Amino acid sequence: MNMKGSNRREFLHGISSAGAFLGLSRMAWGFGQEPAQAAPVQDPPAIEHRRFGKTDMKVAILGFGGAELGYEGAEQATVDRLLGAALDAGLNVVDTAECYLESETLIGAAAAHRRKDFYLFTKVGHITPSGARGSAWDKEGVTASLERSLKRLKTDAVDLTLLHSCSLEELEKGECIAALEALKKAGKTRYIGYSGDSKTALYAIESGRFDAL
Numbered sequence: 001m002n003m004k005g006s007n008r009r010e011f012l013h014g015i016s017s018a019g020a021f022l023g024l025s026r027m028a029w030g031f032g033q034e035p036a037q038a039a040p041v042q043d044p045p046a047i048e049h050r051r052f053g054k055t056d057m058k059v060a061i062l063g064f065g066g067a068e069l070g071y072e073g074a075e076q077a078t079v080d081r082l083l084g085a086a087l088d089a090g091l092n093v094v095d096t097a098e099c100y101l102e103s104e105t106l107i108g109a110a111a112a113h114r115r116k117d118f119y120l121f122t123k124v125g126h127i128t129p130s131g132a133r134g135s136a137w138d139k140e141g142v143t144a145s146l147e148r149s150l151k152r153l154k155t156d157a158v159d160l161t162l163l164h165s166c167s168l169e170e171l172e173k174g175e176c177i178a179a180l181e182a183l184k185k186a187g188k189t190r191y192i193g194y195s196g197d198s199k200t201a202l203y204a205i206e207s208g209r210f211d212a213l
Helices: 003-018 067-071 076-088 103-117 139-153 168-173 175-185 198-207
Strands: 049-051 058-060 093-095 119-124 158-164 189-195
Touching (some): 103 139, 119 139, 139 158, 168 175, 168 198, 175 189, 189 198
Parallel strands (some): 093 119, 119 158, 158 189
Antiparallel strands (some): 049 058
16 A cells, blocks of 8 residues: 555545644534544545745645644644644645744654655744743844754754744834845745734835745
8 A cells, every 4th residue: 555645645635524724633523413424535636836925935725834733732743643644645834933832843853854845934033042932023033033943943944934923113123134134145044024914014015025925
């Protein structure tokens, strides 16, 4: 049996039929409901890919989000299984952040040996140079945050680093953007982006300094 094909079928069938999300899913039957008969497992259609922002990355439209790994206190064995199945199924984006508790560490341990199989995204801005939680939008804070993430993720560089929902005032100051640009030039991140919405997202787009939103 082709285990890789089997894992892909099982993974995609699971998320389509059970409404699971990537991370630690929570599923429950409604009171009094009878479970429906399981449909035969079929080969899933190929996952659609699209170009991501202004980058050269062609990403699957379904990605692996790592927030719940940290917030729910996932066991390493669980992360190994979930992330391995996701990559085997053809997902090629893994997203995490410095402030998702142990998410980066768990992902690094689970998938560093498969680094060429996926694009790795992380975020900066909510961990101080000392490692404590707190806003850190200056050059020192942004730089230290990404350096810490690289160690936790067990990689020399990530594919995308995003400013994690900083204020419009911080964006207008420009120091946090300049810090990301310096890290990109140094080869620590291939692309830079902004994670946020509203007026700050509009400013990020209009500035022309980011590769993705």
